[in-house]
Amino acid sequence: MKGEEKHWTHFLNQDTAFFVGADKIARILDAPVLFVSMRRERKGFYSARLSLLASPPYDRTGDRDAGAEIIERYARALEEEIRRSPADWLWIERKWKYPEAPLRLTPAGRFTAKEK
Numbered sequence: 001m002k003g004e005e006k007h008w009t010h011f012l013n014q015d016t017a018f019f020v021g022a023d024k025i026a027r028i029l030d031a032p033v034l035f036v037s038m039r040r041e042r043k044g045f046y047s048a049r050l051s052l053l054a055s056p057p058y059d060r061t062g063d064r065d066a067g068a069e070i071i072e073r074y075a076r077a078l079e080e081e082i083r084r085s086p087a088d089w090l091w092i093e094r095k096w097k098y099p100e101a102p103l104r105l106t107p108a109g110r111f112t113a114k115e116k
Contacts, residue, residue: 007071011079023070030056033070035077040088053077 006017026033032055038048053073082089 007068009068009072009075011075012082016075018071018075020068020071022074023068026054026056026070027058027060030058032056033074035074037077037081038088039085051077 005020007020007023008015008017010016011018022033025031033053035051035053036048037051038046041047054070059069
């Protein structure tokens with residue numbers, strides 16, 4: 001939603017916004033974060049795999065860049081899963097409902113202002 005805090009990263013070859021709620025909830029609850037990947041084996045049959053993305057203790061310095069670690073791990077895991085089985089991810093084109101990122105991610109992992 002517009003106005004909510006987002007983390008911008010390079011995802012599937014374009015700048016993409018991710019909500020930071022999962023990161024905040026994990027830190028508040030001091031809970032581990034799991035990624036669930038599901039595969040369609042055949043019609044009506046699926047398999048699921050759980051992977052640990054992050055576990056407590058978390059950095060509590062309030063540093064915004066430190067808080068993005070969980071979201072970055074999620075984005076990389078999701079990107080890998082989509083590349084493994086693209087047919088199961090036809091809905092992903094709706095991910096880019098924000099036309100432009102306010103900042104551009106450089107190869108060094110830093111954000112810079114986008115040039116018009």
